[in-house]
Amino acid sequence: MSDKLRTQEGQPWSDNNHSLTAGERGPVLMQDYELLEKLAHFDRERIPERVVHAKGAGAKGTFKLTHDMSKYTKADLFNGVGKETPMLLRFSQVAGESGYPDTIRDVRGFALKFYTQAGNYDIVGNNTPIFFVNDPLKFPDFIHSQKRDPKTHRRSNEMQFDFWSHSPESVHQVTYLMGDRGNPASYREMNGYGSHTFKWVNADGEPCWVKYHFISEQGVKNMTDEMAAKIASEDTDFLQNDLFDAIESENYPSWKVMVQIIPYEEGFHYKSDIFDVTKVVSHHDYPLIEVGEFTLNENPENYFDEIEEAAFSPANFVPGIEASPDKLLQGRLFSYKDAERYRLGANFEKLPSNRPVVPVKNYERDGFMSSGQDSSVNYEPNSKNGPKEDHTAHIQPYEVAGKADHYQAYDQDFYSQAGDLYNLMSADEQDRLIKTIVTNLGSVHDENIKKLQTEQFYKADPVYGQRVADGLGIKLDLD
Ligand code: HEM
Incomplete structure (x- = not known):
């Protein structure tokens, strides 16, 4: 029974090789339901690729906490030595389309999703601790300069350097990109960074600032431009293949999770602006502290379902971790889920890689492709014992002051x-x-x-x- 061809509606499928025609030499009939359904489904196979970071590869693994962080954060995944949290990691290129060669010099994405007991926590970082711009208004223009010329449809150094040369805040990241680390030898042999400064809050409501570093236990290795060009002509999916094959052969890659902790008040008076993502915070001033380790040990069973439809967002926080006033981060809090609603539809959070391991209970309902909903009360307030607010997620209240205006970056030393x-x-x-x-x-x-x-x-x-x-x-x- 199970090895027999069935339509999407479960009906027996009689012929998958010969269309239904009016006579042996005649035209194809509208009545050929299997043909029409097969073509119609095929016509809809492609979905919009990610507007950036379209080419990528991902794998599943586990994060293990080796050092308790409860002094700094109440976040479930960072409390209780030995705790293990399942996770997903997607690596990517930034500028190229989904078929673009892997070994073209570019920043690499490093996006993590932790399936914690307090819901999903995402760190959507890169393999660089800094970024090109520090204001979200500049991001679409920056990306346009990296993508294709509107007339020639070529990627263009002219456009890239035109943008960078007029954006002095980018010179730090341009130096990084043009250096050896701008072309990693593999996804396994590069570090990752949360890049922004985030806020951690402990169970007593005490905040501090945190920066994440993911240090490759395979070591950092890069490839020269000559190697990269050779590989690009031989294997366009080189980085993806390396990751998949390593995991398939049980050579599981791992990274140490380290943080820099910056005391809350000190953070506002540091020698450079800790909320400006074009800048790093010195390891001498705030040394790396070990938190734990993650290992990738499982390839996706189905790339499209588990990686293409994965939706990461810097807005996915859990209690004990909050946004900082970093302007670029604030812009990102909106953009990702907006892009994902467009790319995957209103119910993207119900797709396999995006579903939390804990129950979802709220008053959001329906939308395209909804399924598996119960019929519990769908409004609040109610007298039907509907779910109640959980104040563990209440943010740490903080002071804001000053006049609303369009301000220049606070720290103008970009050099x-x-x-x-x-x-x-x-x-x-x-x-x-x-x-x-x-x-x-x-x-x-x-x-x-x-x-x-x-x-x-x-x-x-x-x-x-x-x-x-x-x-x-x-x-x-x-x-
Ligand atoms: C205002 C600045 C930014 C905006 C508006 C922005 C926007 C976006 C959007 C719309 C996507 C596609 C999301 C999707 O369709 O699932 C994306 C992907 C991504 N972004 Fe950003 N981005 C910004 C800055 C950054 C920065 C600073 C980093 C790293 C530190 C970063 C890392 C990534 C990564 C790794 C992905 C791919 C995630 C995945 O693998 O699915 N982005 N970005």
Whole structure:
């Protein structure tokens, strides 16, 4: 019975190879229900890809807490040494479409979903601790500059450097991207970062600031541009294949979860703005503290159901973890679920990878593709014993002050940390960085963009900028 072909409605399917025709040489009949259904379903197979981070790969695993964090946060997953929390991780490229080669230089996404006893907690980070812009108003423009030219439909260094050279806050991340870590050897051999500063709150209501670091236990390895170009022509899915094959052969990758904890009041007076995602917080000032470890040990059974339909969101917090005033983060709190309602529909949270492991009880109902609802009371207030508010999720109240306005970033020093990053690199890495920049910026036609961008590097560090200028053969008239 089970091996017999059935339609979506369960009816026996008589012929899957020959359409129903009017006579042996005649036209196909409208009456061919199986044919029409099969074509109609096929016509609807593709859904919108993610507007960014469209190409990616994911796997399931477990997070194990090795150090109790209850002093800092009441979040379920970080309380009680030894606690294990199931999780999903999706790695991705940012700019390319879903079929784009994996080894093109780009930031890599590092999105985690923890299925905690207090609901889903997501950290939607990257393999870089910083980002290109710090205001959500600039994000769509930034992404347009990374995607394809509206006329030629090509990706264009001209567009990318035009945006970056006019956005000084990006120079730190551009330095990171053009450096060795801009092209990881595998998803397994790169670190991940929450990038933003978040707020942790303990059971006594005491807040602190936290930054997440996920340190690869496989070590950090990168590939040169030459290797990347060779691989791109041989295996467009190189990073995806490496992850899948490692897990399939039980070579499970793992990462240490570390945090930087910044005392609440101190955070407002740190030497750089901790709410500006273009900046890092020094490990000397706030050292990494070990929290736990996660291991990926299960490939998806079905890529589309479990990875393509996975929906991560920086707005998925659990009690004990809250947003910070980081403007970029605040914009992200809206954008992800909005994109997912468009990409997957109003009931995307009921799809397998998005469903929490704890019951869902609220007054939201119906919508496209709803199923499995009970008929319990669907309004509040009610006298029908409907679910009540859970005040464990009450945010830690905090002061806000000042005049509503469109403010510039509080900290306008976008250069010193980019210069520090350049100086942290070995001489070899600096050479490769300059070569990569000169190759990419060198392909830009507009001399003004080249000059503006080189000035950004010069302001980060005069030696850095001068080396780029020499490589490009341009003269800077700064000092
Ligand atoms: C205002 C700034 C940003 C906006 C508006 C934004 C918006 C988006 C949107 C709409 C998606 C697609 C979501 C989906 O369809 O499921 C996405 C994906 C993603 N974003 Fe952002 N983003 C921003 C900044 C960032 C930053 C700063 C990071 C990292 C620190 C980041 C990391 C990611 C990752 C990793 C994904 C892919 C998630 C997955 O694997 O499904 N984004 N972003």
